[in-house]
Amino acid sequence: MPWKNTDNKSEWVFRSREESLKRFLLFLAGLTVFLIASKFISDATMWPFVLDAPTQAMDFVTRMFPPDLAYTNRILPALWDTINLAVFGTVLAAVISVPIAVMAAQNTTPHRIVRGIALTIIVTSRSVNSLIWALIIVQVVGPGLFAGMLAIAVRGVGMISKLFYETIEEIDQEPIEAIKATGASKAQVFLYGYIPQLMPSFVGVSVYRWEINIRESTIIGIVGGGGIGFLLNSAINRLRWDQAIMVLITILITVFIAEWVSAKAREAVA
Amino acid sequence: MLEIIDLVKKYDSGPLALDGVNLKIEAGDIIALIGPSGAGKSTLVRCINRLVEPTSGKIMLNGVDISSLNKKELREARKNIGMIFQEYALVERLSVMENVLSGRLASVSFWQSLRRNFPQKYISEALSLLDRVGLGDYVDTRADQLSGGQRQRVGIARALLQKPDLLLLDEPTASLDPKTARQIMRLVVDLVQEKNISAIINIHEVKLAELFTKRIVGLREGRIVYDEEAAKLDTDALTLIYGEEDWESERPAEDESE
Amino acid sequence: MNSENQAVEERTWSKPKLIDSAFLRWTITFLVIIYIIFAVRSFEINVDRIIRGLDRAWEMLYAFLQPDFLARQSHIFQGVLESITMTVVATSLGILFAIPVTLGAAKNISPLPVYYFCRGILVVFRSLHVVILAILFVIMFGFGPFAGVLTMIINSIGFIGKLLSEDIENISDETLEAIRATGASWPQLIIYGVWPQVSSRFIGLSIYRADMTFRQSTVIGLVGAGGIGAVLDTAMGRYDFNTAAAILIVIIILVLIGEYVSSAIRRRLT
CATH class of the missing domain: 1.20.5 (Single alpha-helices involved in coiled-coils or other helix-helix interfaces)
Known part of the structure; x- marks a missing residue:
């Protein structure tokens, strides 16, 4: 004292x-x-x-003033691409994340070594920014939307798998025991015991990641990943700030809407 | 129909949980398993359907040694053993009906269970069981919307849908209030007698054991120290099972002190 | 079987559908399919380019198995040092500047005009992606870490300000009333009423923020705002994959260390 x-x-x-x-x-x-x-x-x-x-x-x-309103007819197609980039990147990441999370969770992993590999994948994916992933992937598949989508997916796998395997580890074991006790097969135990418990978190995490991916996909074009970021970069390089501001405003509106949709969707599954 | 011979269970850490248990149950018998916390009641019940793997000994159910079965055979054996849990062990996000039907998973294919496409026979049975346990109006209610007593009724319906020969109950009333506990016990005992099922009820409250079962088995430190008709349970027996205590003044309010 | 049981036999059951109306259900399914068909077309996957890229993928994989830390040793070292110093400066100043904005953005301790002003700042700061911000600052302030530091200061203010001001708003009115009732001045209110309630959260957020800033400092170099990202960009541009691999490994390890230290400190604090 x-x-x-x-x-x-x-x-x-x-x-x-x-x-x-x-x-x-x-x-x-x-x-x-x-x-x-x-x-x-x-x-x-x-x-x-x-x-x-x-x-x-x-x-x-x-x-920047007056903004080039006519640029909208370049922006809208690019925005459509950007949204698809985020949607497909998220879906791909979510699908890949399921087996990785199952392998990474202590209570479902088939083996310690498998768990180690899964955790390494998660860490690598998470520690490298999607822009850096895009930089690498563009070298392989060429610049464009496909490269951007892969980069978004590769980065998303880490986060979704991490949050997801943590949920698996915190699962309530009693109902699973109960279903085992009825003589159900392993696949059925997974179907009735694990999936209903995991579904809300899986959907919630994926939607949240989608929201983040919308932001990421607006900039991934800067390194050749396609979408609206490509327009931003080219407008700035050509010193067409009247076009750049149009792109910036579009990005802001898109991100706001995505945030709102994501919040509503996560509320619904909670 | 069930005979347990020299059952031993040793966990990786700690002493023997079961130290040579011998127990014989005839068809239609309802026995209560009492004993202090840590006596191995739960372990014994879980060894019978091998949710806990026994270390040694035999568990003969209708002439088959459960402890020696491989995975596939064990699943087949589990079909005939129902189980009811303390915390109900329902899948919270599934509906009442889905929880009840999960008792029949072993009798349907993977695709049928995925599509919730159960044979009409099981659906009819499940619906009449739900009526019987008083949940006829809650068929499509999600399990997490129910009260404790209602959840346990779902658990009962799930176990009985299996049409088991043997029912294992692991502290079925420990999470319920006294009134609901009695209602649940009465329901279970009625149903078990009606369908001529044998039951092993691992229970905390001696009073409930005396009220609802005919035979009481006392477990202490992994051994059976008492096995008599319920009516014969007296203070000497309680001392034998639980240890020294002023049973006359304490009974029946506080019979679970450790 | 008695007649009552016979009646029971007739009852059927099937799982209720997620959406009751069959029309709505099919409409939604249809729309989703239409979306997928149109969206997939926007990806324009160039199989030819990918096949050519596969050679490079092998080349990269090969390079990644033998990372070269030495050839551009001094550049890597400089880049890492720059990222770390940027993190130190941006985090310190970010936290410092975040404090007044945070207080201003908490409705229960600030007058309305100040509240709206600070909220406005936070909304703008948060909606600008770090990379976009970095591009703008690089144009304004020239290439190098200065632009990067500014970027991350702005981002820190947005992050800490939003989360912490919400925490302050959650302080019960009674607590604040009790202190106001003693005749305390506004600074006294902050020191005795607000700070004790949010201090641990503030410290936790600050440490988390340092971790986040470091991650950002590895990527904004791609657009010229200093740090290890610039070195990576150069290496990729020269197709020097061995060095790029080395840099990636360095980034992953440093991010991991940062995350570990950050979570260890936060765990000790709570």
């Missing part, structure tokens, strides 16, 4: 002296790390460009 003893009189203080000193030193250490890091960033920065920023910003903001 932080009581201070002076002349036989006890006085309550918020922190003891040692505690305050410890906190101060910790703060000092943190500050030092921060300053060193800042110095490093500062050295890597071309300051004249930074100071030039207001001019640059003014330049492209003025170029």
